[in-house]
Amino acid sequence: MTFAKIPDEVISEILKHNDIVETVGKYVHLTKHGKYMKGLCPFHSEKTPSFTVTPERQIFYCYGCGKGGNVIRFLEELEGYSFPEAARALAEDAGIAVPDSWSSDDGGSNNPENAERAKLIEAHELTAKLYHYMLNNSKQGVEAKRYLRERGLSDKLIDHFMIGFATDEWDRLADFLEKRGFDLALMEKGGLLSAKTDGSGYVDRFRNRIMFPIWDKDGKTTAFAGRIIGDGQPKYLNSPETMLFTKSRIVYNLHHARTAIRKSKQAVIFEGYMDVIKSWSAGVKNGIATMGTALTKEHCAILRRQAEEAIVCYDGDDAGQAAAFKSIPLLEAAGLKVTVAILPKGKDPDEYIGEYGPDAFLREIVDQAVSVTKFKLIYSRKNHILLKEEGKKNYLLEAMDIVAELSSPIEREVYLKELSREFDISLESLKQDCHRKVQELQKKKPQGDNNDNSWNNGRNEKRRTSGPPAVLPAYTHAERRLLYVMMRDKEVAEAVHNRIGDAFNMEDHAALAAYLYAYYAQGHESDASRFVATLQDDQLERTAASILMIDSDFPFDETTMNAYIRDIVRVPQFKEIERKKEEMLRAERSGNALLAAQLGLEIITLDRQLKDRTEE
Secondary structure (H helix, E strand, O other): OHHHHOOHHHHHHHHHHOOHHHHHHOOOOOEEEOOEEEEOOOOOOOOOOOEEEEOOOOEEEEOOOOOEEOHHHHHHHHHOOOHHHHHHHHHHHOOOOOOOOOOOOOOOOOOHHHHHHHHHHHHHHHHHHHHHHHHHHOOOHHHHHHHHHHOOOOHHHHHHOOOEEEOOOOOHHHHHHHHOOOOHHHHHHOOOEEEOOOOOOEEEOOOOEEEEEEEOOOOOEEEEEEEEOOOOOOOEEEOOOOOOOOOOOOEEOHHHHHHHHHHHOEEEEEOOHHHHHHHHHOOOOOEEEEOOOOOOHHHHHHHHHHOOEEEEOOOOOHHHHHHHHHHHHHHHHOOOEEEEOOOOOOOOHHHHHHHHOHHHHHHHHHOOOEEHHHHHHHHHHOOOOOOOHHHHHHHHHHHHHHHHOOOOHHHHHHHHHHHHHHHOOOHHHHHHHHHHHHHHHHHHOOOOOOOOOHHHHHHHHHHHHHOOOOOOOHHHHHHHHHHHHHHHOHHHHHHHHHHHOOOOOOHHHHHHHHHHHHHHHOOOOOOHHHHHHHHOOHHHHHHHHHHHOOOOOOOOOHHHHHHHHHHHHHHHHHHHHHHHHHHHHHHHHOOOHHHHHHHHHHHHHHHHHHHHHHHO
């Protein structure tokens, strides 16, 4: 188990020095509700806050998606860290010394895949340094450096993004890595080298290219993008997908941009790494990009953990605007507010900054990002010839469809007024047509859908809360309340251990009780957050967090504890009685009177035993 690799006292220090409200508050806007803090869940899209943090118990729990745990679990879930990675990040934030062995779930060296990953990351980091050195210090790098400067990249920018150069030698990198003891077959598997066709060895994958390192969320180099110098194909070459690099999940520059994104709650999405780099020089410190692939659900989920709003800033050509159009529903489905920065036709961000300067890019493009509705209207116009009546009519019909999707009547009227003025059509006729479209849309929506339109979301929330909550069996309440107290009171836990051990009826509850007894047996005192850190099981952590969210106002004393225990231990007998009753009924129906009578006597005996135990 991972936990065994990290000393107990260090875990305690990490939890002690990382207040969960402060940590969660870096990602989620929390407001105080009595003794709880609430906010919109960062793990799923919602409009009504169901994400709850309890400062007293140092835990979080979402009533919507069920995720819960302590501050370490929060970071695991949000950043996709393993337990040791999350512990390391929190320890470093708190200035706590971190041993190198906290690198993987089993310390790294005992797991072949983890050992390979560690070697590949080490090789990629060294390779990035080699390429950067070759750009700045080799004769062949002079031309590449000149090209970069002509593109408007300063030496400071080149150093910041560790841009490098791969020479045109066939085995420069292969020789470099081999001399340092790296397994070249593994290097080929990791995308740095290519195997010779005759099987006699390996050559460099990248040659005569300007090299751009691609980092993971922690800033570790995991891949490269290379642009050829001069003629040759392909013009752009990325690392293949490997155990380190998956295009659908890598967000370029996220580790650099994360601080600015969290501060502004906004991310600017570009199509390519050069756009990100040039926009950084223009002051856009919250810019990111996908790597050689369209925006995916995974990308959007990663962004939603960092930001509340996304500004899409794709190329101004038809392909770029089509890609922007396709990205909108993905980003909105992830719960992000979306706006679109529109570039002049044929311009990309890199070219615009080069031609008009960084100030104009910020002022005229990024700061003037338009709403999704405005962008859709602009996008729709391009498909129609407005000088012709037929084109004008078809555009207005499409525009009505777009405006009708808005949930706010005020917003709809704003756009209808613009269309009315532009095309000299009465506002009243546009309103009537739009209203008809709205009604058609509402009829098409399933009554129980979970659409993000505000009118529908509100309707669904009322529907979900109008019915009575599911009634749990009495013993389930007894087990949850008993475990709640046991996690907060060592003496109660010991008393329950002596009476019933882990004989809880719910499987998760029995497992929690067993872990809790072991936790106290190791000499720990009552600390719910610390106990949750020992579980290292997603389901059990959620269950524990859910139990710890119980309102603590319920009375508890020895009499209450005895009553809970009676409710718990009686369940197997109740189930046995019900089982025998069903058997007796089947025996009577089949005409086996003797068996039915025997079962009846057994039921009477079990009933008597149950009454005797109840009266104890």
